[in-house]
Amino acid sequence: MAGFKIFSKFHGELQLQAGLPKKFNKIIPGAECGYVAHNEMYMAFQRVKVGPYGLVFSHYNGMSNSDRYSCEDDEPVIEINFNIDGKARIDLTSHDWVVFQPEYHEIMILPYVKDQVHFLTNNLENFGIHIPYSKFKLLAKKFKHLRPLLKAYENQKFGFLNKKIPIKTSIKSMALLIQLTQRIERGLYDQITLEMLEQLIEQSLVQDIENKPSKKLKFSYVDIERVINFHRKLRSDLSVPVSIKI
Amino acid sequence: MIPGKLRKGFKLVYDITPYEYRQQCVYEYIYEQMKNSNYTTLSELVDMSNTQNVTEFAKQFKRYIGVDPKNLLKKE
Numbered sequence: 001m002a003g004f005k006i007f008s009k010f011h012g013e014l015q016l017q018a019g020l021p022k023k024f025n026k027i028i029p030g031a032e033c034g035y036v037a038h039n040e041m042y043m044a045f046q047r048v049k050v051g052p053y054g055l056v057f058s059h060y061n062g063m064s065n066s067d068r069y070s071c072e073d074d075e076p077v078i079e080i081n082f083n084i085d086g087k088a089r090i091d092l093t094s095h096d097w098v099v100f101q102p103e104y105h106e107i108m109i110l111p112y113v114k115d116q117v118h119f120l121t122n123n124l125e126n127f128g129i130h131i132p133y134s135k136f137k138l139l140a141k142k143f144k145h146l147r148p149l150l151k152a153y154e155n156q157k158f159g160f161l162n163k164k165i166p167i168k169t170s171i172k173s174m175a176l177l178i179q180l181t182q183r184i185e186r187g188l189y190d191q192i193t194l195e196m197l198e199q200l201i202e203q204s205l206v207q208d209i210e211n212k213p214s215k216k217l218k219f220s221y222v223d224i225e226r227v228i229n230f231h232r233k234l235r236s237d238l239s240v241p242v243s244i245k246i
Numbered sequence: 247m248i249p250g251k252l253r254k255g256f257k258l259v260y261d262i263t264p265y266e267y268r269q270q271c272v273y274e275y276i277y278e279q280m281k282n283s284n285y286t287t288l289s290e291l292v293d294m295s296n297t298q299n300v301t302e303f304a305k306q307f308k309r310y311i312g313v314d315p316k317n318l319l320k321k322e
Contacts, residue, residue, distance in 0.1 A: 175259040219255055227255040234268045238275035 001034045001045065003075060009068040011038060020044050021061075028057055029187035048184065051194040054130035055184070060086070063119035073113035078131045078153055080107050080204060082169060082177060084221050086124030091116040092158075092165070102220060103174065104166040105204065109152045109159035127177065129201060139201070145209045161208060168215050170207045174224045176200045272296070273310035277318075284320045291315070 006014045014036045020027065021035050021042040031046035041062035048055050063069075082105040091097045092108060092115055099120070100106070131139070133153065140146040145161065152159030161167070169177075177200055183193045256264045276294050285291060288300045297303040307315040 171255065171258045217258070219251075219258075223251065223255055224259065226252060227259050230252060230256060230264065231260060231267070234264060235271050238272055 001032065001047070003073055004034070004045075005072045006036050006043065007070045007072070008038065009070075011067075014038055014043075020046070024059070026057070026059060026185075028184055030189070031057070048189070050184070050189055050197050052132045052135060053194075053197055055197075056126075056128040056130065057181075058124075058126040058128070060119065060124040060126075061122070063122055063124065065119055065121075068116060068118050070116045071113060075113070076109075076111045076153065076156065077113065078109055078133065078136045078149075080129045080131070080201065081105060081166075082127045082129075083166065084125040084127055086122075087120040088124055089118040089120060092160075098165060100166055103169050105169045105173075106166040107149075107161040107205070107208065108165065109149050109157070111153075111156040111158065127181065129197070131201065139205065142202075143205055143209060146205070161205075167208050169204070171217060171219055171224060173200060173204050173207060174219065174221060175228060176203060178221060178225050178228055269296070269306070270310050273307055276307065277311050277313075280315065280318045285318075286320055288315055288319065 001016060004016060006016060008014055016034050016036055018034060020033045021037050021044055024035075024042070024044055026044075028046045028048055031048045033044070033046050035042055035044040039062075041060075041064065043061075044059045046057040048057075083100050083102055085102050087102065088100050089097050090100050092106075092110070136146070136150060136153070140150040149159040149161060176196060180193065180196045180200060183196065253264060256262075256267075260267060262270070272295060276291055279285075279294070280291070288303060292298075292300055292303045295303050295306065297306055304315050307313075
């Protein structure tokens with residue numbers, strides 16, 4: 001996480017330390033970890049690699065809604081960022097201030113990072129997929145809507161898939177993301193996880209481009225996790241007849 | 247989550263209702279049992295399903311597996 005810096009409007013640069021905060025329990029096995037702790041709040045970052053993709057799990061806890069935070073990084077990035085929980089106003093490197101809600105995501109090209117965040121809830125949980133240039137080039141061949149983004153990356157400019165970022169995440173993508181996260185939390189960085197990740201990337205792109213998910217459906221990640229658990233339950237104990245009453 | 251929402255969410259994620267999914271799993275399980283054991287009559291298998299009689303069982307089995315279960319019974 002060299003080159004990654006975090007600032008508070010009131011307290012200046014916040015020191016990023018190696019490891020994770022005390023009592024933090026959402027640990028990703030084998031992840032490169034870093035955190036910032038200040039008074040009662042913390043920000044925890046865990047980065048892992050699945051195949052050529054970089055995955056970043058970010059947890060923000062006890063955030064002050066009167067402060068404004070910013071982060072900087074010199075590295076260019078092609079990223080799909082999913083908001084799992086919590087709400088914040090974000091300014092993605094002077095693109096514009098937008099509200100990032102739970103169950104929304106954004107697809108963007110950043111030649112460098114200089115984001116500002118104003119937290120609207122005490123907690124925020126994000127999941128970011130960093131797509132390598134070679135893979136994004138292949139995706140742009142398949143999806144013509146990505147070609148301007150590829151061009152933006154090659155010319156070191158900013159690029160966003162939709163003008164009105166972020167985008168509502170479809171229920172199927174949410175389900176895939178939960179299952180992917182569950183595998184990673186068990187330390188499974190195998191071919192199945194990689195295929196699941198690539199399916200999530202493609203599915204998100206197809207649904208963003210072709211079938212924009214309905215905003216009327218109100219399903220949280222917790223709701224979809226219950227659906228997945230129920231699916232598992234139905235598959236188990238097949239020797240015992242059960243009646244399904246829901 | 248309220249039950250109706252769970253059912254709706256299930257259908258949206260898996261494109262199948264929970265009931266249909268369970269039925270599919272049960273008949274796949276019975277199919278595996280039939281392949282691996284020596285069942286000679288269908289009445290031995292009715293209890294594993296949610297059906298009341300052999301006729302209904304055979305009908306449901308064919309619906310989910312696509313094969314007449316009588317053809318999978320071992321000859322005595």
